[in-house]
Amino acid sequence: MILITGANGQLGSDFKRIFNEKNMEYIGTDYKELDITDISKVEEFLKDKNINLIINCAAYNNVDKAEEEKDLCYRLNAYSPRDLALLAKKIGAEYITYSTDFVFDGKKKSPYVEEDEVNPLSVYSQSKALGEKLVLESYDKAFVIRTSWVFGMGNNNFNKQVINWSKGKDSLTIVDDQVSSPTYSYDLALYTLKLLETKKYGLYHLSNSGVASKYDQGKYVLDSIGWKGTLNRGKSSDFNLPAKRAEYSKLDSSKLENLIGEKLPTWESGIDRFLKEMREKGEI
Ligand SMILES: NC(=O)c1ccc[n+]([C@@H]2O[C@H](COP(=O)([O-])OP(=O)(O)OC[C@H]3O[C@@H](n4cnc5c(N)ncnc54)[C@H](OP(=O)(O)O)[C@@H]3O)[C@@H](O)[C@H]2O)c1
Secondary structure, eight states: OEEEESTTSHHHHHHHHHHHHTTOOEEEOOTTTOOTTOHHHHHHHHTTSOOOEEEEOOOOOOTTGGGTOHHHHHIIIIIHHHHHHHHHHHHTOEEEEEEEGGGSOSOOSSOBOTTSOOOOOSHHHHHHHHHHHHHHHHOTTEEEEEEOSEEOTTSOOHHHHHHHHHTTOSEEEEESSOEEOOEEHHHHHHHHHHHHHHTOOEEEEOOOBSOEEHHHHHHHHHHHTTOOSEEEEEOGGGTOOSSOOOSBOOBOOHHHHHHHTOOOOBHHHHHHHHHHHHHHTTOO
8 A cells, every 4th residue: 555645735646646547546645634743643544554655745845934944844854754764664665755956056057966966055955955865874765856846736836826926917027047947746756656666766866857947937837828928037136035046956867767768758848738737627
């Protein structure tokens, strides 16, 4: 049996969708049913459920608020993922958890590979960097997957924000000095499952192919929905956000692609499929 934690978020929702499509059995839990920071309750919950895979989709993702909520952020992104890894080990289950492109400082100007040294710039990214390390040290049947700029139906995200900002406005400004690649949570879930089949545990990068700035991403969304306003280029310094972000954090996913023998879809294709879902659900 598969356990998903944080199952109502973007990634968790797409795991549920894929398992439903494949008629696979799973237990999907979120904060209310299973708070991952209370590991003894998690252990109790798992008793007699014959869990052989734990997919941890729960996380603290508010990058700016994390600067104030350091303890909670570290608990959710570092210590709980480690505790879940130890629990998985105890019950003999495989384990998957996620990290971020923000563990890098952006000084490199070509895509980051798994061997590149991390240098996280904010509380959020420091907590994620610690989480990766603790999980990999704790359990040898764990996948730690770094991804970037996730969007999907299950939660709020940059694409949805851009659509909301555009309503009733004829001019918008989006920064062009943050560069990485947007990643569709459906692809993240699907390709995680392909990676899982290889049983080659360890650290991987998984994001949609291609490179984009926030401006490029916003422009693509706005053009796709037929917005007729003017989109201006801004700089991160204009917005004065609490957490520092890397200027460049594109992940190179070729370790995973070579292993599974498939290329990841482009971020544009991810956005096309996401917008199709939004339309089908009447959200745009
Ligand atoms: N989103 C991104 O842009 C991004 C970028 C890089 C990496 N990642 C990583 O990718 C993974 C999936 O991200 P996502 O975008 O799917 O996240 P998400 O949409 O924020 O989903 C996280 C889920 O975890 C739940 N949760 C929060 N605290 C919990 C707790 N104590 N116990 C159990 N569940 C809890 C959240 O519930 P509430 O909503 O009620 O809090 C939410 O449903 C995460 O590890 C994330 O850090 C995401």
